[in-house]
Amino acid sequence: MDSLNLSNQTWFSSHWFQPTVLAAFDWANETFLLLLVLIPVAFLIKWLVSRGLGQKLPVALPKEQIKWSPIVLLRFIPNFFMILALICLVIALGRPQKTNEKVEQWTEGIDIMMVIDISESMQIEDFKPNRLEAAKKVAESFVAGRFQDRIGIVVFSGDAYSLSPLTTDYDLLKAHLADIDFDMIQNRGTAIGSALAVATNRMRESEAASKVVILLSDGENTAGNIDPITAAELADAYNIKIYTIAVGKEGRVPFGKDFFGQPKYIENSLDETTLRKIADIGNGYFYRVSNNKALEEVFGLIDKYEKAEIKENRYKDTNDFYQVYLKWAISFFLIWFLFKSTFISNILQD
Numbered sequence: 001m002d003s004l005n006l007s008n009q010t011w012f013s014s015h016w017f018q019p020t021v022l023a024a025f026d027w028a029n030e031t032f033l034l035l036l037v038l039i040p041v042a043f044l045i046k047w048l049v050s051r052g053l054g055q056k057l058p059v060a061l062p063k064e065q066i067k068w069s070p071i072v073l074l075r076f077i078p079n080f081f082m083i084l085a086l087i088c089l090v091i092a093l094g095r096p097q098k099t100n101e102k103v104e105q106w107t108e109g110i111d112i113m114m115v116i117d118i119s120e121s122m123q124i125e126d127f128k129p130n131r132l133e134a135a136k137k138v139a140e141s142f143v144a145g146r147f148q149d150r151i152g153i154v155v156f157s158g159d160a161y162s163l164s165p166l167t168t169d170y171d172l173l174k175a176h177l178a179d180i181d182f183d184m185i186q187n188r189g190t191a192i193g194s195a196l197a198v199a200t201n202r203m204r205e206s207e208a209a210s211k212v213v214i215l216l217s218d219g220e221n222t223a224g225n226i227d228p229i230t231a232a233e234l235a236d237a238y239n240i241k242i243y244t245i246a247v248g249k250e251g252r253v254p255f256g257k258d259f260f261g262q263p264k265y266i267e268n269s270l271d272e273t274t275l276r277k278i279a280d281i282g283n284g285y286f287y288r289v290s291n292n293k294a295l296e297e298v299f300g301l302i303d304k305y306e307k308a309e310i311k312e313n314r315y316k317d318t319n320d321f322y323q324v325y326l327k328w329a330i331s332f333f334l335i336w337f338l339f340k341s342t343f344i345s346n347i348l349q350d
Contacts, residue, residue, distance in 0.1 A: 011324045012331075025321070028095035035090045039083060078339040085332035092325040100317045110149045110306055111166050111208040113199040114139055117217035117247070118182055119157040119190045124218070124268060125254040127292050131247050134292050135216055136177050138299045143173050145303055152202055155180055156195035158187025158223040162202060189223025192274070196231035196242075204238050211240045212306050215278065218247040220271030228274055232281040242282025243302055244275040249290045 009015050027033065116135055127134035143151055150166035153176055161184060164176045192215070199213050213235060221228045235242055248270060254263040272288065279286040287298045 011327050016321075016324055016328070022091075022096070024098070025096035026099055028097055028320075029093060032090055032093040035093075036087060039086050039090070043079060043083060078336050081332045081336040081339065085329045085336060088325045088329035088332060092322040092329060094322075096321045096325070098319050098321070100319075102317070109208050110210040110212060111152075111203055111206045112146075112149055112212045112214065112306065113152045113154060113166070113202060114142075115154045115156065115195045115199050115213055115215045116180065117157070117190060117192075117195075117219065118155045118180060118184060119217075119219055120182065120188060121190075121218050121268070122247075123182065124248060124266075125263070126249050126268075126290065127247070127295070131218055132180070132182070134295055135247065136180055137292075138296050140174055140177050141296070142299045142303055143170050143177070146170070150206075150208070152199075153177065153180075154195055154199045154202070155184055156191050156198075157182075157185045158189035158191055159185050160191055160195040160198040160224065161185055162198050165202060166206065187223065190217065190219040190221060191224030191226075192217055192221040192278075193226035193228040193231040194224030196228060196235055196278070197226050200231065200235045200238060200240060203240055210306065211238065212284075212302075213240055213242045213282065214245070214302060215242060215275070216245045216247060217275065218268075218270060220269070221274060228278055229281065232278040236281050236283070240282060241284045242279055243284040244279040244282075244286050245295070245298055246270055246272055246275050246286070246288045247295065 015021060116132075116139065118132060122132040122135070123130050125131075148168060150168055151164075151170070151173055152166040153163040153173065155161050155163050163180070163184075164173060167173065196213065196215065199215075203211050203213075232242060248268055250268060250270065253266060253268045257263055272286075276286045287301075289295045289298055
């Protein structure tokens with residue numbers, strides 16, 4: 001139970017003596033709680049001493065009149081309240097308290113644009129189930145592992161399209177990634193230069209300490225009106241780091257099925273030189289991946305490289321509750337005093 005709920009309890013509520021409440025406390029002076037063991041021991045010793053050394057008055061009574069009665073237990077009432085008073089006093093000395101800790105985390109933040117190829121060749125099935133679906137899956141995992149970084153998405157084939165601006169709404173980004181398909185852009189081809197330009201345009205007003213583009217493609221630049229090298233130089237002018245990932249195998253790769261349901265194969269080529277040059281200009285790295293596992297590992301490396309230091313402030317709000325048990329101790333002591341110092345004491349003794 002948190003301190004807010006405890007604060008709503010009145011001090012004279014029996015709630016304060018529930019085992020779950022006492023177990024949930026932090027104790028500023030925990031060593032004082034050891035005295036709880038000594039209290040019953042001290043009263044036991046006191047009782048044994050008084051029984052052994054106390055004054056005894058021999059009285060002759062017939063045997064039939066010597067009977068035990070529950071009423072004799074009333075003489076222990078004063079000691080019972082004194083024990084309760086001492087127990088509450090020891091608990092108060094232990095200083096029970098509850099601490100609510102608030103952690104505030106932040107980073108300087110990184111702006112990341114994921115530029116994803118959705119051209120027709122991304123349907124090739126050398127990745128499972130195909131290149132695009134594999135890319136979407138690792139991109140979603142990448143987003144899930146970020147903290148307070150703004151991420152945006154650009155998709156491209158014959159044209160480039162900004163699917164999502166830079167945002168920290170990771171649920172929205174995952175929804176956008178799930179919606180990516182080959183029909184988003186009608187023009188066929190691979191406009192790598194245009195895609196880089198759109199990503200740069202989205203980031204040119206960014207004030208983030210680090211700006212990153214992750215370009216994922218399986219082909220060579222065959223469309224668009226901007227040369228990829230020129231687009232990379234423009235990105236570099238805005239201090240944008242570029243990682244390029246070449247997806248797919250060279251040579252014969254499976255692409256669809258024939259009339260009998262058997263895999264069809266086509267020849268696949270990739271302009272690795274241009275992607276390497278783009279990464280070099282953008283002060284990033286070039287990666288070549290040929291299966292799902294390799295693609296996951298590359299995104300894992302980029303995730304590791306582009307991690308901002310997470311800083312945090314911790315605030316502690318501590319509430320003391322020793323006053324509650326001190327009030328109980330005083331109350332039990334007054335009851336004990338009432339029994340010991342008034343006519344009630346005589347009634348109990350008699």
